[in-house]
Each structure stands twice: as structure tokens, then as C-alpha cells.
Amino acid sequence: MAATKRITADVVVIGAGIVGTAIARELSKYELSVVLVEKEADVAFGTTKANTALVHAGYDADPGTLKAKLNVAGNALYPKITQELGVLYKNTGSLVVALDEDQMLHIHELKIRGEKNGVPRLEVIPAERLLELEPHVNPDAVGALWAPTGGITCPWELAIAYTENAVLNGARVLLSSPVIGIDVHEGRVTTVHCPNISIDARFVVNAAGVWADDIERMAGRDDFEVTPRRGEYYLFDKRASRIVARPLFPVPTPFSKGIVVAPTVDGNLLAGPNSVLTGRKDDYATTAPGLAEVLEGARKLIPDLPVREAITNFAGLRAVAEPGGDFIIGVSPGLSNFINAAGIQSPGLTAAPAIAEMVRDILSDVGLELMEKPDFDPIRKRPLRFTELTREEQARMVAEDPKWGHIICRCETVTEAEIVAALHSPVPCTTVDGVKFRTRAGAGRCQGGFCGPRVVAIIARELGIPVEKVTKKGGKSRIVMGPSKEPLLECSCSVEGMEKEVGDDV
Amino acid sequence: MSRIECDVAVIGAGPAGLAAAERAKQSGAGRVILLDRDRELGGILNQCIHNGFGLQLLAQELTGPEYAEHFINKTFDSGVETMLNTMVLDVTRDRQIIAINSDEGLMRIDAEAIILAMGARERNRGAVTIPGTRPAGVFTAGAAQRFINMEGYMPGRRVVILGSGDIGLIMARRMTWEGAKVEAVLEILPFPSGLTRNIVQCLDDQGIPLYLSHTVISVKGEERVEGVTVARVDENLKPVPGSEWDIECDTLLLSIGLIPENELSREAGVELDAVTGGPVVTDEMETSVPGIFACGNVVHIHDLVDNVTREAWAAGEGAARLVTGKQPRGATIRTRAGDGIRYVVPHVVHVQNLADRDVRLFMRATHPAENVRVEVVVGDNVLFSKFERVVRPAEMLALTIPAGKISEQAIADAGRRGEEGSKNGPELVVRVTPRDVHKRGGVQA
Ligand SMILES: Cc1cc2nc3c(=O)[nH]c(=O)nc-3n(C[C@H](O)[C@H](O)[C@H](O)COP(=O)(O)OP(=O)(O)OC[C@H]3O[C@@H](n4cnc5c(N)ncnc54)[C@H](O)[C@@H]3O)c2cc1C
Ligand SMILES: Cc1cc2nc3c(=O)[nH]c(=O)nc-3n(C[C@H](O)[C@H](O)[C@H](O)COP(=O)(O)OP(=O)(O)OC[C@H]3O[C@@H](n4cnc5c(N)ncnc54)[C@H](O)[C@@H]3O)c2cc1C
Numbered sequence: 001m002a003a004t005k006r007i008t009a010d011v012v013v014i015g016a017g018i019v020g021t022a023i024a025r026e027l028s029k030y031e032l033s034v035v036l037v038e039k040e041a042d043v044a045f046g047t048t049k050a051n052t053a054l055v056h057a058g059y060d061a062d063p064g065t066l067k068a069k070l071n072v073a074g075n076a077l078y079p080k081i082t083q084e085l086g087v088l089y090k091n092t093g094s095l096v097v098a099l100d101e102d103q104m105l106h107i108h109e110l111k112i113r114g115e116k117n118g119v120p121r122l123e124v125i126p127a128e129r130l131l132e133l134e135p136h137v138n139p140d141a142v143g144a145l146w147a148p149t150g151g152i153t154c155p156w157e158l159a160i161a162y163t164e165n166a167v168l169n170g171a172r173v174l175l176s177s178p179v180i181g182i183d184v185h186e187g188r189v190t191t192v193h194c195p196n197i198s199i200d201a202r203f204v205v206n207a208a209g210v211w212a213d214d215i216e217r218m219a220g221r222d223d224f225e226v227t228p229r230r231g232e233y234y235l236f237d238k239r240a241s242r243i244v245a246r247p248l249f250p251v252p253t254p255f256s257k258g259i260v261v262a263p264t265v266d267g268n269l270l271a272g273p274n275s276v277l278t279g280r281k282d283d284y285a286t287t288a289p290g291l292a293e294v295l296e297g298a299r300k301l302i303p304d305l306p307v308r309e310a311i312t313n314f315a316g317l318r319a320v321a322e323p324g325g326d327f328i329i330g331v332s333p334g335l336s337n338f339i340n341a342a343g344i345q346s347p348g349l350t351a352a353p354a355i356a357e358m359v360r361d362i363l364s365d366v367g368l369e370l371m372e373k374p375d376f377d378p379i380r381k382r383p384l385r386f387t388e389l390t391r392e393e394q395a396r397m398v399a400e401d402p403k404w405g406h407i408i409c410r411c412e413t414v415t416e417a418e419i420v421a422a423l424h425s426p427v428p429c430t431t432v433d434g435v436k437f438r439t440r441a442g443a444g445r446c447q448g449g450f451c452g453p454r455v456v457a458i459i460a461r462e463l464g465i466p467v468e469k470v471t472k473k474g475g476k477s478r479i480v481m482g483p484s485k486e487p488l489l490e491c492s493c494s495v496e497g498m499e500k501e502v503g504d505d506v
Numbered sequence: 507m508s509r510i511e512c513d514v515a516v517i518g519a520g521p522a523g524l525a526a527a528e529r530a531k532q533s534g535a536g537r538v539i540l541l542d543r544d545r546e547l548g549g550i551l552n553q554c555i556h557n558g559f560g561l562q563l564l565a566q567e568l569t570g571p572e573y574a575e576h577f578i579n580k581t582f583d584s585g586v587e588t589m590l591n592t593m594v595l596d597v598t599r600d601r602q603i604i605a606i607n608s609d610e611g612l613m614r615i616d617a618e619a620i621i622l623a624m625g626a627r628e629r630n631r632g633a634v635t636i637p638g639t640r641p642a643g644v645f646t647a648g649a650a651q652r653f654i655n656m657e658g659y660m661p662g663r664r665v666v667i668l669g670s671g672d673i674g675l676i677m678a679r680r681m682t683w684e685g686a687k688v689e690a691v692l693e694i695l696p697f698p699s700g701l702t703r704n705i706v707q708c709l710d711d712q713g714i715p716l717y718l719s720h721t722v723i724s725v726k727g728e729e730r731v732e733g734v735t736v737a738r739v740d741e742n743l744k745p746v747p748g749s750e751w752d753i754e755c756d757t758l759l760l761s762i763g764l765i766p767e768n769e770l771s772r773e774a775g776v777e778l779d780a781v782t783g784g785p786v787v788t789d790e791m792e793t794s795v796p797g798i799f800a801c802g803n804v805v806h807i808h809d810l811v812d813n814v815t816r817e818a819w820a821a822g823e824g825a826a827r828l829v830t831g832k833q834p835r836g837a838t839i840r841t842r843a844g845d846g847i848r849y850v851v852p853h854v855v856h857v858q859n860l861a862d863r864d865v866r867l868f869m870r871a872t873h874p875a876e877n878v879r880v881e882v883v884v885g886d887n888v889l890f891s892k893f894e895r896v897v898r899p900a901e902m903l904a905l906t907i908p909a910g911k912i913s914e915q916a917i918a919d920a921g922r923r924g925e926e927g928s929k930n931g932p933e934l935v936v937r938v939t940p941r942d943v944h945k946r947g948g949v950q951a
Contacts, residue, residue, distance in 0.1 A: 235632070239772075282728060286637045288745075312632035314640065391604070395507050395612040402608035407543065407593040411769075432642075447630045449646040453653050467659055472642035477729040479642050480659035481756070484684050 005197045009035040009172075011363065012192045012201040014179050014215055016043040018155055019344050020207035021162035022356035027363075028169035029378075031371040035199055036163065036171060037192065039178030041474025042434040043163045043427060044156035046209045048349070049437065050233070050284065050316030052260055052270060053155050054247050056347040057094060057147035059114025059122060060257055066327040068117040071347040073354035075149055081353050082153060085161035086382025088265035092246035094150025095130065097141050097301055103251040107145045110252075114147070121148045136243045136302050150247060154265050155349050156437045164426040165380040169373065173427055176474060179208075182218040189219055189338045203337045203368055205359060210281045210319040212328075212342035221332050224324075226343060228281050228317040231256070231273025232290040234298070237309040237445050240269040248301045256318075257346065259297030261305070266440065271298035271305065273316065286313045311445050318345040327351070329358055331366055339363060383425065383438070386415045408458070409451040411444025419455065423462040430463060432456065433473040456480070508613045512537040513829045514822075515603055515617035516586075517594045517770065520549020521811050522802020522818040523623035524577040529822025530621070531584040534830045538586045539615065541605055543593040547581070548574030549625055550803075551811065553648070553655050556676050558703070562812035573811055597622075597774040601797050619797050619825040622771055622785070623818065626764035626803035628673070634762055636668075638724035643731030647673040647761040651680070660684060662757025666734050667691045668722050670698040670705070672809060674761020679708035688712070689753050692720040692736055694743055697874055699763075699900050701809060722758065723750060731756050764807045774798060781849040782806040788838065788854040789865050790824030791817065799825050806851050806868065809902055816866060816904075817851075834858045839917060839934050841867065844883065846938030848872045848899070855934060860912045867905045869936055871897040880905060882912070883935045884920035897938060905936070 011027055013020045016038035024036040040046065055078050061067035082089035098104040107124055114122045123146045130137060130144045163173055174197065181193040182204070192199045208215045213226045247262035256275040264270055274293045291313055298305050321328050321343025328342040339362055341355055348355075364370050386394060386404065397404035403417035422429055422438035432448070435441055435455055442448030442455060456479050460467045471477040513535040516527040519542035527540040546552060551559070554570030561567055564576065581588070589607065596604040603615040628646040643662055645653075650661045651673065663686050667674045670693040678688045691709060696719050698705050709716050717736070723745050724735040738749035766784040768776070777786045777794035784805040785793040791801050801821035802814045827833050834856040841850040850869045859865055867882070874896070880903060881891040889912045892905055917932055 234635075284728075285639045285724070285726075288637045288723065291635060291637060310632050310635060311630070313635060313637070391507065391612060394606070398606065398608065398611040405606050405608035405611055406591070407606065410543070410593070413595065446627050446646075447632060449628050449630050449649050452645075452649050453657060457657070467657070471729075473729070475729045477642040480653055480661050481663055482660055484654045484658050484660045 006200065007035070007197065008200045009033045009202070010368065011035070011203045011205060012037060012199050013205045013207055014192065015046070015206070015208035015212070016159065016163060016173065016175075017046045017048040017207065017209050018044070018159045018162075018349050018352045019209075019341050019355055020205070021159045021166065022352040023205055023207060023341065023359050024171050025162040025166040026356035026360050028166040028171045029373060029376045031373055032368070034166065034171040036166065036173045037177050037179055037194060037199070038173070038175050041176050041431050041471070042429055042437070043173070043175070044159035044437065045433070045473060047316050047319065048155050048159050050314050051155060051231070051346070051349060052247075052262060052273065053152055053264055053349070054094070054260070054262060055089065055151035055153050056350045057114065057122070057150040058117050058119045058347070058350075059110050059145070059147060060252060061117065061347070063113060063116040066329060067347060067351070070327065070351035070354040070358065072118045074347070074351040077353035078151065078153065078350070082158065084378045085158065085165055085380045087154060087158045087161045089151060089153040090265055091149070091151040092263070093146065093148040094247040094249065095134065095147070096145040096249045096251060097130065097137060098143050098251060099138060099140055099300065100142060104143050106251045107143060110145050119147065119149065122146070134244055134246070134248060136304060137248065138301055138303055152247065152263060152265050153349070160427060160438060161380050165378070167426045168380065169376055179215060179218065182215070184220050184335065187334060188336055203339065203363055203366070205339045205341060205363075206332075207341045207344075209344070210317050212319065212340065213321075216332060216340060216342070219332070219335055219338055221335060223333055224321045224328055224342065227320045227322060228278050228283065229320050229345075230276045230278045230283060230290070230315050230317055232286045232294055232315045233270060233272030233313060234291065234294055234310050235312045235314070236269035236271070236306060237311050238267045240306040240309040241267050243269055243302060243306065250297065250301060259294055261298050261301050266443070271295070275318070278317070281317065284315050284317065286315050290315075312447055319343055320345055327355070329355060330362060336366060339366075383418065383421060385439075386418060387413050408454050409439075409441035409444065411446050411450070412440040414439045414441040414451070416458065419458050420462060423459065430459070431471050431473050431477075432459065432479065435459065452479075508610055510539070510613055510615045512539045512615065512617050514538045514619045514621060514825045515615050516540045516621040516623055517597070517603070518542060518549065518623035518625055518802070518804070519544075519547045519588065519590075520623060520625050520802060521551060521574065521577060521814045522625070522804070523549070523621070524574070524581050525815045525818035526621045526623055526799075526801050526822040526825070527586045528577065528581045528584045529819045530826045531586050533823050533826030535619075535826045536829070540581065540586050540588045541592045541594055542588075542590055545591055547578045547588060547590070550648070553651050554676070555655050556680070559811050562810065563815055577815070594770060597770045597798070599775050599795050618829045619799060621821050621825055622776075622793070622798065622800040622804050623802050624767040624770060624804045626766050626807055628760070629763045629765055631760060636722055636725060639727055641725070641727040641729055641731050643727070643756055644725065644758045645760070647671070647677045647759045650759050651677055654680060654684060660686065662686060662731075662755075664689060664755040665757045665759060666722070666736075666753050666755045667759045667761060669693065669761035669763070670700050670716060671761040671763060672700040672704050674759060675700045675704040675708040677759055677761065678714050679712055682712045682714065688714045689755055690714070690736070691716045692722060693718050694721040694739055695719070697898070701900060721745065725758060726752075731758055734758055764803060766804050766807065768804060771800070771804070776800075779849065779853065782851065786853045787851065789820065789852045789856055789859055790827065790833065791821035791852065792824055792828070797828060806849065809900065813868060813902055813904060817868065820866070837914070839932055841934045841936065843869065844935040844937030846872055846875065846878070847936050850936050857914050857917060860907065861910055861914060863909045865907045867907065867936060869903045869905070871899050871903065871938060874898045875938060877941045878938045879941055881937050881939055882907065883937060884917055884932050887916075887920040889916055889920065893941065
């Protein structure tokens with residue numbers, strides 16, 4: 001067994017979801033050594049990759065809760081954050097649709113609640129106006145709550161961008177590094193252990209999503225319990241996206257904001273989630289009854305939902321923390337240098353930028369000195385995407401590098417150049433899913449049926465590993481099992497050998 | 507951006523594009539350019555290294571690449587220009603193509619006529635909603651075929667195949683030969699969707715069980731597929747509670763159908779048929795946008811390459827007639843799928859063509875039947891019919907109406923007398939009837 005490496009850090013952040021990455025980036029503004037530790041092969045492989053991707057306005061949470069406060073604060077930070085980090089965000093506004101007069105009463109209550117939470121410009125609108133805004137909405141609708149500050153974004157893109165910017169500003173990221181033990185000495189956490197590395201840390205932030213209670217238990221505390229609540233989805237072809245222009249919500253239930261129909265920033269249409277308690281923290285399976293429930297719910301809002309245009313299904317897990325059900329953000333009782341950012345269920349994506357600031361302030365309160373870095377660079381350049389370039393720019397890119405002329409993913413029109421860039425980016429990806437999240441290769445209507453083999457070949461070439469070692473998402477998720485007996489034809493998609501650039505040791 | 511002008515531009519160099527380009531050139535078109543995004547000509551045929559191509563047209567049993575080779579040679583000999591590694595990004599109504607490759611960069615091609623021959627893509631898991639986990643090891647059969655035949659890698663060792671389409675059947679045999687264990691092939695319908703000869707050669711001969719009226723209801727395994735749950739389905743194709751069982755496997759192959767690849771057609775404003783998923787075409791293989799033609803899997807899914815080639819010839823000739831100013835004029839008549847028929851291609855026939863040349867109709871049956879007549883009917887009159895010992899949804903039917911068999915007069919007379927289809931004017935209805943039904947003055951082929 002390889003000897004365990006030992007390093008030190010001012011702050012170790014456990015979990016590279018949207019919360020952990022936002023915190024790491026916030027801390028990278030200061031003269032600190034920050035290490036972000038993630039058990040999966042890439043950032044954003046937890047709940048952050050499977051949610052509704054909405055930037056909530058903030059009328060939903062009970063006034064006075066952290067959820068309410070951080071939702072509204074986070075929402076206000078989105079325009080600036082996404083601009084700095086080159087991430088897609090659209091301020092579409094959002095609508096809660098009432099289908100009868102009873103629900104209309106709820107709409108008015110929601111408006112009052114939202115105003116208490118500080119949500120600006122909420123408005124109850126009549127059916128005519130709703131139909132004007134959303135012509136495909138259920139014609140039985142009697143009115144809606146219009147929240148102009150609602151929006152949509154791309155959660156994994158934001159988590160990747162946060163991480164890249166943090167790395168650019170000196171933070172370290174350890175992927176495929178599950179935390180397996182935490183040492184405590186006299187009421188303080190001293191060391192965080194992963195299988196191949198141990199980190200002596202002055203402060204530790206627990207942002208491990210549904211696993212946050214297990215992480216706290218590793219440090220000898222048992223203050224809360226995280227119960228995963230699954231939400232399942234349908235994703236539809238881009239052709240279906242014209243159906244709605246902005247997120248449509250039903251009137252919420254006590255358990256969830258209900259089954260939403262929403263556009264995505266990439267131009268697809270999303271329907272979901274339902275809300276089902278599940279015993280397991282790795283239970284991302286969809287179920288037949290769950291998916292049926294999603295369709296039924298979505299059809300209440302959009303009766304002519306284009307079901308035939310479905311391209312994939314997925315599920316995400318809400319981290320519901322008990323007691324309280326609110327976000328748990330603060331110093332762990334009895335551990336003066338261990339900060340929980342746990343129970344971050346919805347609206348956690350929206351709240352993340354504000355959670356990061358709150359965690360920074362808590363760290364400062366418990367003794368972390370924050371000295372601003374003079375050379376902090378808040379800008380993370382958006383990776384070039386072929387489809388976002390004008391024809392002239394495309395022509396120029398191909399002239400500079402022929403890989404821009406080689407389309408690998410036909411559905412999303414992704415070039416070889418974009419995939420190569422992702423594999424050598426500041427937080428390089430190593431898996432097929434990683435390439436998909438960074439470039440959208442394989443995220444379109446054929447779901448990698450066409451580009452899958454081609455992407456595998458490029459990953460193998462660029463990382464200098466055998467094709468058999470390429471995985472979908474790390475671990476044992478190998479794509480192929482070994483050579484076939486007789487490769488009868490020459491490989492037509494292996495791309496000519498290229499000097500391999502070695503990525504950073506992250 | 508470089509600019510290119512030509513008479514005919516063909517998008518896609520599978521069997522459809524190859525035959526269409528060559529035939530357009532032979533029929534008098536000037537500059538003909540054939541574009542394909544892949545590295546070689548031949549399209550999907552390149553990965554079909556099994557036998558069974560060309561039985562009808564070339565009277566020999568070739569592999570996919572061999573069949574392609576035959577037409578690639580003809581294409582080169584005819585003087586068609588080819589551009590490989592070239593992706594077409596956009597097609598407009600006024601026949602402008604934007605394409606890209608690594609060498610020439612972006613280019614704009616202005617064509618008098620365009621032939622769409624982009625083929626089809628495979629339906630995937632999302633299209634049929636298979637619940638469960640999302641591990642590695644779920645492949646479309648075509649992707650698996652590409653891994654094995656073109657790249658030399660085994661996608662898995664213990665395999666379950668969903669769908670009895672031809673690609674899946676061929677892959678069942680291929681994977682068995684490669685040493686994998688194919689545990690089962692499941693088909694949700696009560697009858698197989700692939701060709702009979704493939705059921706026999708690829709499943710029966712290999713001892714692979716085929717479960718009709720069965721489907722996969724869940725995928726298991728977090729990182730790599732560890733198994734699937736399967737169940738019997740009832741007549742509404744819903745899983746029967748209590749009938750489910752688990753099969754251990756590391757791979758699930760999907761052979762659940764092909765979807766004509768019509769993204770470009772849509773952009774160009776070409777009208778599509780909801781049943782075939784492809785463009786509405788005339789017997790010249792011209793789409794609803796004048797000057798844009800289509801053939802092959804982009805129009806409707808073919809099971810035999812011979813029919814692809816025949817259809818492509820019609821498209822090539824049609825495009826050549828357009829650029830040489832010899833398009834047929836005058837009345838047209840619509841076709842319609844009658845009893846027992848799911849669809850008919852082409853959708854529109856020139857009456858003049860019926861008089862001047864053989865006109866070929868392609869169609870699929872809605873369900874299997876034996877000892878039937880496939881009839882072409884106008885109004886209440888059977889104008890042409892053909893005996894078929896068996897018809898199956900899996901096997902495309904072709905009906906060649908000999909030149910002059912259906913005269914303009916016959917259509918006019920029949921249209922006047924008949925009730926059916928009267929609101930759109932006379933229609934050529936194709937239907938399936940039992941053989942022994944009394945014939946009403948039809949012509950026997
Ligand atoms: C169905 C659903 C819909 C939602 N919709 C919205 C929405 O529309 N808008 C919104 O604002 N919010 C929404 N949310 C909430 C939002 O998605 C979450 O709040 C947010 O993604 C949580 O981020 P996180 O970083 O806390 O968790 P995660 O993304 O799960 O990150 C935690 C990370 O910790 C890692 N980890 C766990 N254990 C260890 C260990 N031992 N060692 C190292 N790393 C470890 C995990 O691998 C994971 O990557 C939704 C949530 C769900 C489930
Ligand atoms: C696995 C399999 C087994 C089969 N077995 C048999 C058999 O045994 N016998 C038999 O007779 N028939 C068989 N067939 C049927 C027959 O071969 C196919 O129907 C036929 O190949 C379809 O031809 P096509 O030219 O329409 O499409 P394709 O062969 O798919 O060609 C389409 C071409 O268009 C190109 N293209 C698409 N979009 C673009 C774009 N935007 N820009 C540039 N190029 C583009 C593609 O790269 C491709 O080369 C089989 C088919 C399959 C898939």
C-alpha cells in the first residue's frame with residue numbers, strides 16, 4: 001500500500017457540491033490554504049447534478065428560517081456571481097399556478113409570506129395574463145403568483161466554475177478522496193483522513209450533502225440526522241422547450257414545492273420532482289410509479305406535455321435534516337473548529353452564494369483570520385462553446401486549430417477541441433459524465449449513442465490510459481470490458497496520437 | 507468562409523446518399539457533391555460486418571462493407587465529388603448548406619438541388635422510459651456494434667438485449683461469437699420486430715431465448731449494470747404484476763428502433779410525416795420544400811438495403827430532372843394507408859409518372875397476416891394488386907406499379923365514382939385484404 005501523504009491546511013471543506021465549492025471559492029479570496037475534498041471522481045456528482053436548477057425567488061420557506069433568509073440573499077447574488085464565473089443564468093421570473101379558487105387563496109398566502117421574506121415585486125396575476133405569458137398552461141388555471149426575481153441556471157456548471165476559480169486563486173481540490181476518518185483532540189478537529197492522504201486542518205467545513213450526518217459522526221458528534229428524500233425527473237428534447245418560457249409551479253404542499261415544469265438554460269424542458277422518502281443515501285434509481293407521478297403532476301400544469309420527446313430520466317436526493325428541517329449552518333456543538341453546512345435541501349442551489357458568505361463569517365467568528373488576497377481574480381472565463389460562437393468566430397477557430405472543425409457530438413454540436421479543453425481544464429475531468437457536464441457532449445437527444453465511443457477514445461488518448469480504464473463516472477463504472485477477439489476493421493474514431501499534456505495534480 | 511456552388515449536394519454518404527449522388531450524376535446533373543461527417547463512405551453499412559446485404563439487387567449475399575464498396579466504386583467512376591469528415595450544420599429553404607471540416611473550415615454550399623440522406627439514429631433508454639439506476643453498461647445496440655466491430659472492444663460479458671430489432675439480433679450473435687453470454691432477448695410486442703432470417707440465425711442457432719411480450723422494468727447497479735428486472739406485459743403493453751424476475755448481467759443493449767435523423771430537415775422547414783418520422787415526399791422523392799429531396803432511412807426506416815438503393819435512385823433521378831428542367835408537371839394524387847397498412851411512401855404521385863414509368867410504393871403492414879392481397883385502390887376500384895403469402899410489420903413491402911398500369915383516365919373515373927377520400931380529391935389508397943375476398947375488377951399482378 002502506498003504510504004499516506006500528509007499535508008496541512010487552514011480550512012478543509014468536505015464535499016464538492018454547490019455548497020462546498022461556493023465556500024471554497026469564497027475562502028480563496030483570502031490568504032488561506034484551502035483544500036476541497038470530494039469522494040467522487042468529479043465535482044457536482046452528488047445532489048448538485050440532479051435537481052430542478054431553479055434560482056428560487058424565496059416566497060416558499062417559512063419566514064425567519066435560514067432557508068428563507070439565505071434564499072432571498074442568494075437569489076440577489078446570482079446575476080453578479082454567474083457573470084463573474086461565466087455561467088449561464090436567466091432571470092426568467094417564475095409562476096405559481098392556481099387551478100381553482102381554493103388554490104388562489106394559497107397564492108395570496110404565498111405572496112404575503114414572500115413579502116415577509118423580503119422577496120421583491122411579487123404580484124398576483126389573473127388567468128388572462130397568465131395565458132398570455134404561458135399559452136400552453138392548463139386552461140383551467142384561475143390565476144398565478146408572478147415572481148419576477150425567479151430564474152434558471154446550470155448547477156453543475158456553477159459548481160465547476162466555483163471550483164475552477166478557487167483553484168485559480170490557490171485552493172486545492174482532491175477528487176476521488178472520500179473522507180474516512182476525522183481525528184478530534186480536546187474538542188477540536190485536528191486531522192481529516194482520506195485513503196491516500198491525511199490533512200492536518202485548523203478548521204473543517206462539513207458540506208457533505210446527504211452524508212453530512214455521517215461526517216459529523218466521524219468527528220464524534222451526532223447532532224442531526226439526514227433523511228434522503230428522492231425526487232425524480234423527465235428531461236425533454238430541446239424541441240419541447242418552446243412549451244414554457246419560465247418555471248411553472250403548482251401550489252406547494254408541506255413536503256415540497258411540487259412537480260414543476262421548467263425550461264433549462266441549455267434549452268431543454270424539465271418536469272419533476274416528486275418527493276419520496278428513501279432509506280438509502282445512494283439511491284438514485286427512478287421508479288415506474290415515481291415517473292408516472294411526475295407525468296401526472298406535470299400534466300396538471302401543461303396538459304399537452306410532449307411525452308414522446310422525453311430523452312432521459314434521473315433522480316436526485318434532498319438532504320432533509322432533523323430536527324428542524326431547516327438548513328443547519330454553524331459551529332458543531334462541542335467542536336469549536338468544525339462548521340456544519342448541512343441539511344441543505346431546496347433552495348440550496350439558490351442559497352449557496354449566501355451560504356458561502358455566512359460560513360466565511362462564522363469561520364471568522366471562531367478565529368480564522370481573513371486577510372484579503374491582493375491578487376484575487378474573481379473572473380473565471382466561460383469555456384468557448386462552438387454553438388455559442390458566430391459563424392465568423394467558428395471559422396476563425398477552425399483555422400487556428402483543426403479540432404474545432406471536428407464535431408464529436410452531433411446532437412449538441414460539440415467539437416473535439418472543446419472536449420480536449422475540458423480534459424485539460426483547471427479542474428480536469430477524467431470521466432465520460434465529466435466530459436458531458438463540461439461540454440454537453442452526450443447530453444442531447446441521442447444521449448451519447450453516437451458520440452459515446454468517440455468520447456471514450458478521446459479521453460483515453462488525452463489522459464494516456466487504456467480504453468478499458470475509461471469510466472462513466474469513476475469507480476467501477478468502466479465502459480468497456482477489454483478487447484474483442486477480432487477487431488475486424490480499423491478503428492475509425494480513434495483520433496491521431498497527440499502529445500499528452502499532463503494536467504495539474506488535483 | 508469558403509463558397510461552393512453545385513447542381514446537386516447530397517448530405518450523408520450511406521447507401522442512400524451514394525446511390526442518389528451517382529444516379530443524379532448519371533442522369534445529367536453537372537457538379538454533384540456528396541458530404542459525410544464520418545471518415546469513410548458507406549454510412550451504417552461499415553459497422554454491419556455480417557452477411558445479408560444485396561440479395562435482391564445484386565443477387566449475392568454480401569457484408570455491409572462489401573455492399574458499400576460496390577456503390578462507392580460506382581460513385582467514384584461517375585465523377586461525383588466527395589467530402590468526408592464534413593458535418594453539415596445547417597440547410598435553408600433556399601438550398602444553402604453550411605458545413606464544416608477540419609481542413610477547409612466552415613463553408614457555404616449553394617446547390618440547385620439538395621438530397622437529404624442523413625439516415626437514422628437509434629432510440630435510447632429515455633425514449634421508452636426504463637426506470638432504475640443509471641450505471642455504465644447500457645448501450646444502444648449500434649453503439650455496442652461500433653465498439654466491437656470498429657474499435658475492437660467488448661462492451662460487456664453478460665448481456666440482456668431489449669428489443670428484437672435487426673441490430674439487436676445481429677449483436678446477440680456477434681457478442682456470443684465474441685465469447686459473451688447473451689442471457690435473453692426481450693420483445694414487448696407479441697411478435698418479433700426483426701427479420702425472420704435474423705431470428706433463426708442469430709437467436710435460435712445460438713440457443714438464445716427470445717421472450718415475446720416481455721420488457722425490462724428496471725435497471726440495477728450503481729456503477730456498472732448488475733442486473734435487470736424483466737416482466738411479462740399484457741395486451742396494453744403494461745407489466746403484469748407478479749410476473750417479474752431478475753436476470754443478472756453486466757450489460758443491457760437496446761435495440762428498440764431507429765428514428766429518422768431529421769434535425770436538418772426541420773431547420774429547412776421540410777414537412778414531416780408523424781408516422782414515419784421522415785419528410786413527406788413525392789414519387790420524385792422531393793420534399794415539401796421545392797428542390798430538397800430525401801431518401802433512405804431519413805425518409806422511413808428500411809430493413810433491406812436494396813430498397814434503400816432503389817429509393818435513392820428515384821431521388822437521384824428526381825434531382826437530376828429538376829436541374830435539367832425535366833420535372834414532371836400536371837396533376838398529382840396523394841397516397842394513403844388503408845386497412846392493415848401503417849404508412850405509404852411516397853405520399854404524393856405524379857399522374858404523368860404513372861403513365862410514363864414504373865412507380866414504386868413502399869409500405870409497412872400494421873400487423874402480421876398470411877395469404878393476403880395488397881391492393882391499390884382509388885375510390886372503390888382496385889387498380890392494381892399483388893398477392894403476398896405473409897406480411898409482417900418488420901418487413902417493408904414494396905409495390906411496383908408498371909408504367910401505364912394506372913392511367914389518368916382510370917383515376918379520373920374512379921375518383922368520380924368513389925366516395926372514399928373525396929374531400930381531398932381522389933387518393934391512391936393501399937390496403938391489405940384477405941385473398942379470398944371477391945375482387946372488384948382489379949388487375950392482378
Ligand atoms: C429533487 C431536488 C430538486 C431541487 N431543486 C432545487 C432548485 O430548483 N433550486 C434550488 O435552489 N435548490 C434545489 N434543490 C436543492 C439543491 O439541489 C441542493 O440544496 C444542493 O445541490 C445541495 O448541495 P450540497 O453541496 O449541499 O450537496 P451535494 O451536491 O450532494 O454535495 C455534497 C458532496 O459531498 C460529497 N461527500 C459525501 N460524503 C463524502 C465523504 N465522506 N468524503 C468526501 N466527500 C463526500 C458528495 O459526494 C457530494 O459531492 C433541489 C434538490 C433536490 C434533491
Ligand atoms: C445494424 C444494422 C443491420 C442491418 N442489416 C441489414 C441486412 O442484413 N441487410 C440489409 O439489406 N439491410 C440491413 N440493414 C438496413 C440498411 O443497411 C440501412 O437501412 C441503410 O444502411 C440505411 O441507409 P442510409 O443511407 O439511409 O443511412 P446511413 O447508412 O445511416 O447513412 C447516413 C449517413 O449520413 C451521414 N450524416 C448524417 N447526418 C449528417 C450531417 N449532418 N452531415 C454530414 N453527414 C451526415 C452519416 O454519417 C451516415 O454516413 C441494417 C441496418 C443496420 C443499422
